[in-house]
Amino acid sequence: MLKPPGLHFISLLVFIPIWIQGFAVVDLHKHYQNNETFQGEKIKCIDELGCFGTGGVFFHLLFRPVSVLPDDREVINVQFNLYTRDRPKDERVLKSSDKNSVLKSEFSINRPTKFIVHGYIDNKLFGLWMRDMKDEFLLSGDFNVIIVDWSGGNKLPYHQATANTRVVGAEIALLISRLEEWVALKPEDCHIIGHSLGSHIAGYVGERLTRLGRITAVDPAEPYFQNMPVEVRIDPSDALFVDVIHSDAKTIFLMGLGMSQEVGHVDFFPNDGTNQPGCKTDQVLSFIIDGLNEGKKALVQFNRTYNHFF
Template sequence: MHQFSLLLVLSCLLCWADAHSIQKRSTVCYDHLGCFSNTGAFFSVQRPLTVTPAAPDSIRTLFRLYTREDRTSGPQLDARYLDNSHLINQWMFIKARPTKFIIHGFLDSPSIVTWLSDMKDELLKFGDFNVVIVDWSGGNLPPYTQATANTRVVGAQVALLVNLLMKNKGLAPSDFHLIGHSLGAHTAGYAGERVPGLGRISGLDPAGPYFEGTDKVVRLDPSDALLVDVIHSDAEPLIQLGFGLKQQVGHMDFYPNLGHDQPGCEPDPIRQLTEYGLIEGVSEVAACSHLRSYKFFTESINTPCSFQAFPCASEEDFKSNKCQSCQGSGCASMGMHADKSRPATNVKYFLSTADHAPFCQYHLEVTIKLGQGDTTSGERGNLALVVKGDKSISSKITLNSSPMMLSPGNVYRFSVGVTTDVGTVQAVDLSWHHVQSITDPLHWNILGTRHPKITVDEVDVFRIEDQADVHLCARSKQVETDHILQITNTC
């Protein structure tokens, strides 16, 4: 992460060296694409150094087409020659096919990273689409300021291709869905503003530096498509080593795990390099949370798990468990299927995920009611639960990560996620592990001679996705530390 931040800083310093000459040349014009100025909204406090986009001959954007008929070696089209109708006709577009564009961000290249191909494969598995990977790796290298400027040209090239396909192939604006990661999200926005009525843009952790807090003409915004859905996965300021945008910029803005510091992204260079290889491993070390957005989206395409997210006004409300209901604006699915729940107004959504793939979780609210038993003092320890349903059985769920006092007559509530849909809950296996406190010698369990127990009256499991509640009664049964109490009777 520190290496990536240093790279951005150095990139900006490289730009300052030529700042004087850059400011003299405030507008550039390119055939078929129009003119681009680095004044007005593109010069601001958020953008202290402005540059104009490089020429198309420098960026060398390529469009790579994939279909179910040709999933691996589809034809490519040079964006500099979109006026050549013969080249466009070679693409064999079918009028009825929805068309997806995938646009990468800073430093990525289809020849180096695998996520573009992975997403393409999942899309073709799901539907009979035209999938176009936009390769602008000739223009996304340092300095970062130049790469941000180049997105405007790439966006114009994408829009030109979309408009040509509508004119020559009979496709409608609503047939197009642009999916962009990081700088690619804003690239999609630049394309959308040139295509009235564009169907959808999915912004995957839109880049924050040089875009956070800027005018909407500079960044992705809801006016760029009929539906703009956004996944925020690294929404921290750059000074805190975050590369994503925090502000709400779409019709539907999703904040998995509060939108930053994704679980499982703690720095672990040896594991990350071993798991992902040298090139992608370095990216994981540098920007793990930033990359999670496209992993979430890719998984969402074909998983039966819905990535259900809850409408919520703020991060604080979600942390306080105030947003575990689908009432009001209604819940929505993060990722590919967000379009199934279009809100009447712009909405923020929050959800939790697992710390590794598969990331999608089914959410449970567990309530444990302890009985009085034969003691008035509590025990200290960790609770665990296995949930058994008519569809599957969950893995063992640790309910509290740090030891807590389990006092007679008290009620304890936990919000947890499981990666499998258990269906209708039929039984639970409750267990706990006694943890000694050095300050409470009366409750020590030296050599296992004391046999500490807790008394359980009831366990309730509420499945949030289905809004289904099951109450299981233990009727004051006791369970000893490191033993299992199976509860099958409903109350």
């Protein structure tokens, strides 16, 4: 499933009542300032990232009838954390606004570069899968591994997190462009692994970079993306090679959160893309049981502390 146990159900509760929303990006930065209106469409411009709007292909009467503007750049607060074999546990923070953050780091163009991008209600601290994946990459090869943390912009409500994904994609594309300028990085040597909303973020990166090497989309999110135009979702044109793993591809109304639509050069559907061995089948029940177990542990710990002091 590749989803933390509880988060799946929480996400489902959020997805169902707000099934549809969207926003668009337009290149009007020189002419319109933040939140001004162009032909009835609200526009928000964010420095060198460009302008983002609420219409265009990101509006659909059935699949995305509600559009909102993304949060401010400072709120989303995208962070790039570099790990290498020299520093597998101690991260270096890279900044597209600071050349020295790259030049003084262990980043090397002699290594392929991996970006790991999380999805909804996840971050680098609690997303153990990102650290596990980073460790496995560094064990298997000599890579620059960059964990992208955008947890400032991926919280409730889901429609706002969805709007923020396009800004995150723009931030990653900007960093890659700066690395290309500063240290001659080749976008072809970059591989983005995105989970859920992170899959579509990877697609937005590829829209801005014509030679992105590879995208691996892990359970690309279904709500707001399924059956939408290619500009909205991950698709084969976003990288030289796009592979997609569908492991939770049941419809959202059957408690699935991933896309069933084929959106890559190669789409894998292990176990028909639905029920995976080792994953809990009853998400509602498992959410309740997990919560009770955690509550019991907390109560036991509290009693131990209480008895110690009194």
